Amino acid sequence: MEKLIITCALTGAEVTKEDHPRLPVTPDEIAQAAYEAYLAGASIVHIHGRLEDGTPTQDKEVYREIIEKIRAKCEIIIQVSTGGAVGMTAEERIQPVTLRPEMATLTTGTVNFGQDVFMNTPSDIEQFAKTLSQYGVKPELEIFDVGMIHNGLRLLKKGLIQEPLHFDFVMGVPGGIPATPKNLLHMVESIPPNATWSVAGVGRAQLPMATMAILLGGHVRVGLEDNIYYTKGVLAESNAQLVERVVRIAKELGREVASPKDARKILGLLSHS
Numbered sequence: 001m002e003k004l005i006i007t008c009a010l011t012g013a014e015v016t017k018e019d020h021p022r023l024p025v026t027p028d029e030i031a032q033a034a035y036e037a038y039l040a041g042a043s044i045v046h047i048h049g050r051l052e053d054g055t056p057t058q059d060k061e062v063y064r065e066i067i068e069k070i071r072a073k074c075e076i077i078i079q080v081s082t083g084g085a086v087g088m089t090a091e092e093r094i095q096p097v098t099l100r101p102e103m104a105t106l107t108t109g110t111v112n113f114g115q116d117v118f119m120n121t122p123s124d125i126e127q128f129a130k131t132l133s134q135y136g137v138k139p140e141l142e143i144f145d146v147g148m149i150h151n152g153l154r155l156l157k158k159g160l161i162q163e164p165l166h167f168d169f170v171m172g173v174p175g176g177i178p179a180t181p182k183n184l185l186h187m188v189e190s191i192p193p194n195a196t197w198s199v200a201g202v203g204r205a206q207l208p209m210a211t212m213a214i215l216l217g218g219h220v221r222v223g224l225e226d227n228i229y230y231t232k233g234v235l236a237e238s239n240a241q242l243v244e245r246v247v248r249i250a251k252e253l254g255r256e257v258a259s260p261k262d263a264r265k266i267l268g269l270l271s272h273s
Contacts (some may be wrong), residue, residue: 001226003258004250005219007038007044007168008239011054012225013085020228020235025050027062031069033239034076037223040243043263044077045070046221048084050098056085063096075260077269079103079140082128086116090124097128097135099175102269104132104138105168109148112175118144125151126263129160138269140198141167149190164268165195168221171201171209180207183223184212196244196266202226207245214250222246 010024010033013166017023024033034045047070058081067078080096084103087216097104106128110120132139139161141152155161169187172179177187179201190193191197198219206227210220222242230236230245256264 001217001255002196002263003256004214004246005044005048005258005266006042006243006246007079007200007219007223008034008042008243009046009223009225010034010037010198010239011048011050011219013048013083014249015224015228016054020224021091022235022238023224024239025054025229026069027065027069029102030066032244034070034078036238036240037243038076038260040072040090040240041247042076042243043258043260044079046079046081046223046225047245047253048081048211056088058082058084058088058095059091060095060099064099064141067099067101067238074252077260077263077267078107079105081105083118083142086113086118090127094128094131097131097137098133100204101137101215102264103138103140103267105142106132106152106161107142107144107148108151109145109246111144111173114174122151123271126155126158126160129155133160133162133229141165142174143167143169143187144188146177146187149187153192164192165192166267167195169197169199169226170202171199172205179209180216180240181208181212184209184216188218200226204229204232206242210246214246214253214255220246235245 010087024030084093
C-alpha cells in the first residue's frame with residue numbers, strides 16, 4: 001500500500017472557543033497548531049480563516065498571514081478551504097485560491113448541512129474549478145454524497161480538472177451520506193482506479209472511518225473541525241493528539257505514514273518551492 005497521508009483540519013467554520021477552549025483561531029494559533037500536527041505526522045493541513053472575534057472569514061489577507069506563518073515553521077502542504085461558511089457568496093469563498101496554495105477544496109454539489117444548506121450550483125462549481133486551474137492549485141474534491149463523485153467526473157470530462165484526481169469523502173454530516181463501512185466501500189468503488197482518496201468522518205465517525213481508510217489503502221483526515229472529542233464526552237487535547245492516534249493505529253496495522261514530500265509525490269503535486 002501507499003504510505004498514509006494524514007490531513008489535519010485544524011479549525012473549520014462552525015466550531016467555537018465555547019465548544020473547545022483550545023480551538024486555534026488566530027493566525028498565530030493556527031500556525032502553531034499546524035506545526036504541532038506536522039510534528040505528530042500530518043502531511044497536509046486544511047485551513048479556514050477567522051476574524052479576531054472568531055467569526056469565519058475567507059478574506060485572503062487573513063489567509064495570507066496564516067499561510068506565511070505556517071510556511072515559516074514547516075514544509076507541510078497547505079490546503080485552503082473554498083467552502084468557507086454556510087451563506088457566504090462564491091466570490092467570497094474563492095479568495096484564498098488567488099494566493100496559490102498547493103491545494104484547495106472543491107465541493108462538487110449542494111448538501112443539507114445540519115439545519116442549513118451548503119449551496120454549490122453547477123455554474124459555481126465550474127467557476128471554482130477554472131479558478132483553481134488558473135492559479136495552479138490542486139483540487140481536493142469534497143464529496144458529501146455519492147452523486148457528487150459523478151459531478152466531479154463531469155468536471156474531468158469537460159477538461160476543467162486534471163488527473164490524477166483526489167477525493168475526500170466527508171461522511172456523517174447530518175444531511176450527507178451516513179458514515180458506515182458499506183457506504184465508504186461504495187464511494188471507494190465509484191471513483192477511477194488511478195484516483196486517490198481520503199475520508200473525513202464527522203464526530204464519533206472519525207475514528208472508525210479513519211481505521212477503515214488505513215486498512216483499505218486510502219488516506220485520512222482528522223482534526224477539531226470535524227470532531228472535538230477524543231473519546232465520548234472527553235475533549236481532545238489538540239489537533240496533534242488526533243493525528244498521533246492515527247499514526248499509532250497505522251503503525252500497529254503496518255502502514256507507513258507519509259511525509260509531506262511523500263504526499264506531494266503520491267498526489268502529483270509540483271515540487272514545493
